[in-house]
Amino acid sequence: MRLTPSWFRSSSDESDEADAGDPHGISGLTMVHAPGEDPSTGEDDDYPAGEFLPESDGALLAVLEGMSTPVTVDEVADTLVEPAQPSIETWAVVHERLHGDRLPSLDASGAIEFDEAQGLVERTPPHPSEAGRFAATVLTAISIGFLLVSIGLVSVSVLIA
Known part of the structure; x- marks a missing residue:
């Protein structure tokens, strides 16, 4: 200094x-x-x-x-x-x-x-807001839901074929 x-x-x-x-x-x-x-x-x-x-x-x-x-x-x-x-x-x-x-x-x-x-x-870096964390959680849940639906549809189509 x-x-x-x-x-x-x-x-x-x-x-x-x-x-x-x-x-x-x-x-x-x-x-x-x-x-x-x-x-x-x-x-x-x-x-x-x-x-x-x-x-x-x-x-x-x-x-x-x-x-x-x-x-x-x-x-x-x-x-x-x-x-x-x-x-x-x-x-x-x-x-x-x-x-x-x-x-x-x-x-x-x-x-x-x-x-x-x-x-x-x-x-210090800004902390994420509560709204930002909530939005990320909802987006993650929706993504997992679509993934499970896709896996289910593929499984059903394999069983039928």
């Missing part, structure tokens, strides 16, 4: 990191927050983190459905804060809330599959 917004690094930053031998592309930026401090409420930031997080799980699922999964938490955070490009601290709070709270709760409800270790999010 890159743990930085997509707009934070330029292509020259990436080449410098590659030359330095950093296999993860980490920019060397360290963010430190005191316990209990919420950087999303800082007065120097025009965009509080709560402004970018969807209020409901359904709204967050709608955002995820618009993305080509699997995606990383970084990509989800980028999508939520685009085009505003807030401070890196705000992006980090959005990322942290997604990774620590919102995505695990969606995973627990079965709406998505979230791998916390890798930071990957995948949509």
Whole structure:
């Protein structure tokens, strides 16, 4: 995971990191927050983190459905804060809330599959509806009925002949 917004690094930053031998592309930026401090409420930031997080799980699922999964938490955070490009601290709070709270709760409800270790999010395949299962059962029963009738007619015609 890159743990930085997509707009934070330029292509020259990436080449410098590659030359330095950093296999993860980490920019060397360290963010430190005191316990209990919420950087999303800082007065120097025009965009509080709560402004970018969807209020409901359904709204967050709608955002995820618009993305080509699997995606990383970084990509989800980028999508939520685009085009505003807030401070890196705000992006980090959005990322942290997604990774620590919102995505695990969606995973627990079965709406998505979230791998916390890798930071990957995948949509779960839709479950067949009750009506779909009923239709398949009826179709199977009708098919078996026609098969038995066909076998019976062939047996009768062999006995008569």
